[in-house]
Amino acid sequence: MGLRELFVQKDFVVTTEIPPPKGVNAASSLDIAKKILRRVDGINVTDNQRGIMRMCSLAFSHLLKEIGHNPIMQVCTRDRNRLALQSDILGAGALGIENICIMTGDHPKLGDHPDAKPVFDLDSIQLIKVIKELETGVCMSGKRLESSAKFFVGGVVNPFFEPFELELIKIKKKIDAGAEFFQTQPFFDKESLEKFLEEVRGLNTKFLIGISPIKSVKMINFLNEKVLTKKIPENISKRIETAENQTEEGIRIAAEFIREIKGMVRSIHIMPIGIESYLPYLLDEAGL
Amino acid sequence: MIITKQKDFDELLGMMDGQDSVFIVGCGECATTCRTGGEKEVGEMSVKLTEKGKTVTGTVVINAPCLELDTRRVLRQNKDAVEKTEAILVLACGAGVQAVAEAVDCSVYPGLDSLFLGNVFRHQHFYEKCSTCGECVIGSYGGICPVTRCSKSLLNGPCGGSVKGMCEVDNKKECVWIAIYDRMKKSNTIDRLSKILPAKRHSAGTIPGRVINGA
Numbered sequence A: 001m002g003l004r005e006l007f008v009q010k011d012f013v014v015t016t017e018i019p020p021p022k023g024v025n026a027a028s029s030l031d032i033a034k035k036i037l038r039r040v041d042g043i044n045v046t047d048n049q050r051g052i053m054r055m056c057s058l059a060f061s062h063l064l065k066e067i068g069h070n071p072i073m074q075v076c077t078r079d080r081n082r083l084a085l086q087s088d089i090l091g092a093g094a095l096g097i098e099n100i101c102i103m104t105g106d107h108p109k110l111g112d113h114p115d116a117k118p119v120f121d122l123d124s125i126q127l128i129k130v131i132k133e134l135e136t137g138v139c140m141s142g143k144r145l146e147s148s149a150k151f152f153v154g155g156v157v158n159p160f161f162e163p164f165e166l167e168l169i170k171i172k173k174k175i176d177a178g179a180e181f182f183q184t185q186p187f188f189d190k191e192s193l194e195k196f197l198e199e200v201r202g203l204n205t206k207f208l209i210g211i212s213p214i215k216s217v218k219m220i221n222f223l224n225e226k227v228l229t230k231k232i233p234e235n236i237s238k239r240i241e242t243a244e245n246q247t248e249e250g251i252r253i254a255a256e257f258i259r260e261i262k263g264m265v266r267s268i269h270i271m272p273i274g275i276e277s278y279l280p281y282l283l284d285e286a287g288l
Numbered sequence B: 001m002i003i004t005k006q007k008d009f010d011e012l013l014g015m016m017d018g019q020d021s022v023f024i025v026g027c028g029e030c031a032t033t034c035r036t037g038g039e040k041e042v043g044e045m046s047v048k049l050t051e052k053g054k055t056v057t058g059t060v061v062i063n064a065p066c067l068e069l070d071t072r073r074v075l076r077q078n079k080d081a082v083e084k085t086e087a088i089l090v091l092a093c094g095a096g097v098q099a100v101a102e103a104v105d106c107s108v109y110p111g112l113d114s115l116f117l118g119n120v121f122r123h124q125h126f127y128e129k130c131s132t133c134g135e136c137v138i139g140s141y142g143g144i145c146p147v148t149r150c151s152k153s154l155l156n157g158p159c160g161g162s163v164k165g166m167c168e169v170d171n172k173k174e175c176v177w178i179a180i181y182d183r184m185k186k187s188n189t190i191d192r193l194s195k196i197l198p199a200k201r202h203s204a205g206t207i208p209g210r211v212i213n214g215a
């Protein structure tokens, strides 16, 4: 069953994320995926996330599909121009990859190839619109395709963006362009989530609420300094700091948070950045 | 104005390796303002090259080397020194260097790196606001250019990466989308941002180098 149908059929949709390998052998990444088969509704395949070069999301999405998973192919607009983006989308259609999540992507300067030419030919909204046009059998230049496929297209949201009005304008534009679901950046406390849900109430779309287990004090510092506009709650930092095994404690905190918000939301997206092997444990602890 | 910076001196010497005589050309406009190729910098370059054993056959600061006919005329006026030299070092933007290169037969080298078309605040404080994209779209953005000033040239709103109003790529640079938002808020035109704005027509741009002949 595709992700679109799962959103209709299931009360609670769970997706997660596994990056493709930095190499040609995907065996160990696929091993992790096999351990969570039938336990998650979709696996997000990142596209050179943070500007760090890895196997393409198209190939790894295909490998996940072969073992029975429901891949969500991420496509960022950083590395490819409109020709390359469209041809990859057609490739996904040919391989039966239906779910596509579009984002701009981190600037190459922040990644492992800082001298790369930043492309950004299209932005995320323009690309979502182009995919919807491809579905109707027409490419961006207006030329007809010989055949086309249907896609389930989504985007990303930063719930902590300030001013939020500007983020809201962007969310609405993505919906207008054809986005049907959104992955959010991770939440670490219920109050922020409540505030966000209030702000996006009435929008006809699906939000996969981001959950990210904290693996160390180092990660807290990084998130607080470089990523988040609202700091990780004090009680969580304390628990990680004093834990015997920080990663396992982080997993338990994330699992508790999932249980806490389960009644409030209909879908979550777990981002276990760097600790994918703990996914079965996290799902166990969260009762999923 | 074209903003430039001086090349590393060792890089310059490397380019001129094996050529002992050099004539130096400066620029009286942009490179003078940038303090990279005015009278003073040309004089300093002459001293430094002489110290390294080069023979400086002469120097001249051309008003605006990018005015090709003027450049040819000035070089003709300096014919003796130009004919004696194996190399010409040009302390001007890439356009100026090429104007010189096409007017002479000897080797011509750039002494500067050309950075951007810049607005000038105070002395030595420059800001890139337009990258001459060939089709100005800033009417849709409150008169502020996301093509140039957003690190990702995003046309439909910010990326999610801005932290405390600064750009994710350079935390010393403001996220221009916040500036666009503030301006359009003030002018009561923020609702215009709700429209999906189309992708840039890169064919309107100037690569490969465009020639306009309005004559």
Ligand code: SF4
Pocket (backbone or CB within 6 Å): B129, B130, B131, B132, B133, B134, B135, B136, B137, B138, B145, B146, B147, B148
């Ligand atoms: S839209 Fe193009 S022409 Fe207009 S300011 Fe920006 S770069 Fe310059």
Ligand code: SF4
Pocket (backbone or CB within 6 Å): B149, B150, B151, B152, B153, B154, B157, B158, B159, B160, B161, B162, B163, B166, B167, B168, B169, B174, B175, B176, B177
């Ligand atoms: S932070 Fe702002 S200026 Fe920087 S890339 Fe993102 S949207 Fe553009």
